[in-house]
Amino acid sequence: MNTQPFRIGDASKPYRxxxxxxxxxxxxxxxxxxxxxxxxxxxKIRAALWxxxxxxxxxxxxxVVIIAVPLFLVVRPTYEPVASVVxxxxxxxxxxxxxxxxxxxxxxxxxxxxxxxxxxxxxxYVIRQLRLDSNSEIVGKDALKIAGDNFNPGSGMKLxxxxxxxxxxxxxxxTVSLFRNSRLVEVRFASHDPELAALxxxxxxxxxxxQNYQVRYSAITKxxxxxxxxxxxxxxxxxxxxxxxxxxxSTIGFLDVxxxxxxxxxxxxxxxxxxxxAQADRIELGxxxxxxxxxxxxxxxxxxxxxxxxxxxxxxxxxxxxxxxxSAVFGKNNPKVKKLENESEQLRASLVHGVEASYDSAxxxxxxxxxxxxxxxxxxxxxxxxxxxxxxxxREATANAELYNTLxxxxxxxxxxxxxxxxxxxxxxxxxxxxxxxxxxxxxxxTVAVFLGLLASSMLVLVKEAFDDKVxxxxxxxxxxxxxxxxxxxxxxxxxxxxxxxxxxxADERQSLRFVADRPYSAESExxxxxxxNILLAGSNKRPQLILVGSSGAQEGKTLIATNLxxxxxxxxxxxxxxxxxxxxxxxxxxxxxxxxxLSEILRGSHTVETTLTQSGLNGLSIIPAGERTPDVGExxxxxxxxxxxxxxxxxxEYLVIDSAPILPFSDAxxxxxxxxxxxxxxxxxxxxxxxxxxxxxxxxxxxxPMLGVVLNGLEPxxxxxxxxxxYTAEAGGV
Numbered sequence: 111m112n113t114q115p116f117r118i119g120d121a122s123k124p125y126r127x128x129x130x131x132x133x134x135x136x137x138x139x140x141x142x143x144x145x146x147x148x149x150x151x152x153x154k155i156r157a158a159l160w161x162x163x164x165x166x167x168x169x170x171x172x173x174v175v176i177i178a179v180p181l182f183l184v185v186r187p188t189y190e191p192v193a194s195v196v197x198x199x200x201x202x203x204x205x206x207x208x209x210x211x212x213x214x215x216x217x218x219x220x221x222x223x224x225x226x227x228x229x230x231x232x233x234x235y236v237i238r239q240l241r242l243d244s245n246s247e248i249v250g251k252d253a254l255k256i257a258g259d260n261f262n263p264g265s266g267m268k269l270x271x272x273x274x275x276x277x278x279x280x281x282x283x284x285t286v287s288l289f290r291n292s293r294l295v296e297v298r299f300a301s302h303d304p305e306l307a308a309l310x311x312x313x314x315x316x317x318x319x320x321q322n323y324q325v326r327y328s329a330i331t332k333x334x335x336x337x338x339x340x341x342x343x344x345x346x347x348x349x350x351x352x353x354x355x356x357x358x359x360s361t362i363g364f365l366d367v368x369x370x371x372x373x374x375x376x377x378x379x380x381x382x383x384x385x386x387x388a389q390a391d392r393i394e395l396g397x398x399x400x401x402x403x404x405x406x407x408x409x410x411x412x413x414x415x416x417x418x419x420x421x422x423x424x425x426x427x428x429x430x431x432x433x434x435x436x437s438a439v440f441g442k443n444n445p446k447v448k449k450l451e452n453e454s455e456q457l458r459a460s461l462v463h464g465v466e467a468s469y470d471s472a473x474x475x476x477x478x479x480x481x482x483x484x485x486x487x488x489x490x491x492x493x494x495x496x497x498x499x500x501x502x503x504x505r506e507a508t509a510n511a512e513l514y515n516t517l518x519x520x521x522x523x524x525x526x527x528x529x530x531x532x533x534x535x536x537x538x539x540x541x542x543x544x545x546x547x548x549x550x551x552x553x554x555x556x557t558v559a560v561f562l563g564l565l566a567s568s569m570l571v572l573v574k575e576a577f578d579d580k581v582x583x584x585x586x587x588x589x590x591x592x593x594x595x596x597x598x599x600x601x602x603x604x605x606x607x608x609x610x611x612x613x614x615x616x617a618d619e620r621q622s623l624r625f626v627a628d629r630p631y632s633a634e635s636e637x638x639x640x641x642x643x644n645i646l647l648a649g650s651n652k653r654p655q656l657i658l659v660g661s662s663g664a665q666e667g668k669t670l671i672a673t674n675l676x677x678x679x680x681x682x683x684x685x686x687x688x689x690x691x692x693x694x695x696x697x698x699x700x701x702x703x704x705x706x707x708x709l710s711e712i713l714r715g716s717h718t719v720e721t722t723l724t725q726s727g728l729n730g731l732s733i734i735p736a737g738e739r740t741p742d743v744g745e746x747x748x749x750x751x752x753x754x755x756x757x758x759x760x761x762x763x764e765y766l767v768i769d770s771a772p773i774l775p776f777s778d779a780x781x782x783x784x785x786x787x788x789x790x791x792x793x794x795x796x797x798x799x800x801x802x803x804x805x806x807x808x809x810x811x812x813x814x815x816p817m818l819g820v821v822l823n824g825l826e827p828x829x830x831x832x833x834x835x836x837x838y839t840a841e842a843g844g845v
Contacts, residue, residue, distance in 0.1 A: 158575045169567035177559035187547030189304040198534040227286045243272035311541035348510035355503040385479035395469035587820045591807035596819035597641040626674040642678045654788035656766045660779040662806035666794040667823035672769035680730035683764030691771045695736030708737025713746040773806040783815035795825045
């Protein structure tokens, strides 16, 4: 028990140091992990959607109905079959007179062909072929009624009014698209009639292919006619050139100049070689003659190599040696020596004569070879001139023959190409009659409608919640006040009954408020037990004895919380419940006891605690009612008698629970908060505004009130853990 005197505004009470509980709670909130924050936000969104489920369902249903009704009742289904065609560049056909265009121009060619598929001329041809100007879906029923039986088609590019309408419709509903990086073109025609859509699409495609073939066939025919005329001229030129070649060959006397020219050239080469050899022999023999005239017979090695000259030379040298020997013995005038000299001179003369004869023969041979070479040169020049002219005639004849063969091949190819009907346009897929409409895709639109409905209704609920400043969760309590949440109390009584509580409460209504005693295993009773446990564990030094229960405004459930908290505490120790809301007392009605005398009489000094203390009928719980209503409540609450009363009751009871007037409009709770060990701030789910709750908490913090935390009252829907517990206790038979 607190034995220190109580003074208004006293900040030295032992429990005042326990504000660290609030600070610890703030620090824990700041340290909430990001995943927890996400879970909290998702829980708030889920709770908001549950609270506004009617608005959510209404908006969702409205959007789905708004989209679905026209989708099924107004919008007609449209069928748009797809046909595809491959357009190759010119020259890619099996038989073609054209050369394939380069890749740089292929894209332009495909673009041109795509534009032709969308051309008016092609569309007009199909309109007249299928008589689309008389189709009500194409031109409209009104236009057909106005036209009557006049369905005469136009001529050429001059169109009738119905054809104008049909052309506009066909061009508007026709789609031609080129596949990127390919030669595939897709053609679509949209219509409410699936057979008509397929018919028009295929007719357009067939007409395009036929016209493409007709244009190509016409070009081939004209080319073939021109080539045929040119072929006759080339044939005549070829015949003339061949005749000229044959005449010239007869004139020159041989048919193949090349072989003759090769033989003559070979002979000329041989003669030239022999001339060179004769010149070399002449020069060599001339050198030999000079050497012999100088007496240097030994210095001519080639003579020794010649059989005849070699024998003459040996005989000459031998006679000279024998002459020298005889001259030395007999002298120069000896007849024998003279004879030897004559023989030696004859041998020398024979040797010189033989060399000179060979030298003359070499000179003659050189002259003969030179003359023969000059004659051959004349012949080869004549043959070269004949060869040049012959080659010219041959080239001309060959060129004319090749040109003729080329043109003849082209003519034959043109004929084959025209007969084969090959084309560079190839239909891949024809349009088929669709069993299902292309659009609208009702499943997709309904899915989108549901998605938009969910999005719009969710956004509307969240916007509504954003403008809703009511307290709706424990997270709101912690965020606004910075105080811990001591618990949540499920909704007990409807609002209409709460408004009648202070006027005329029946016995059943009073019992419904004392649910801890009357329904001990209910979810709300368990919530109050949890509140009691949190309060007793809230103090770090000691458990609070004097507990003040207050709220920011009226009808937020402070009396309900104070009453059932006191009943719960009475089970663990003697408890006194004090009704300090003398402006609008309610506890006496809840317990069905007299309202006077009470607290107001004690504070005026007309009664004592013993005369006002009333038993509640529940074990361990005593009550001091509010007493007679008086306008000077503030003066009575702040009087020293209030401090003395609390001091007296603290000595007699283990717990004191005080129900006070609202905090914002009155000062009663502010004064009492300085006299107690702990203050419980009560807020009502969905009714207490965030501003009022925050303002009340700020006021109490400003005067250093020992705040225990906040209780959120009247929560709906009931949390799942309370619901599960309630089912469990019911199945257990209330045990």
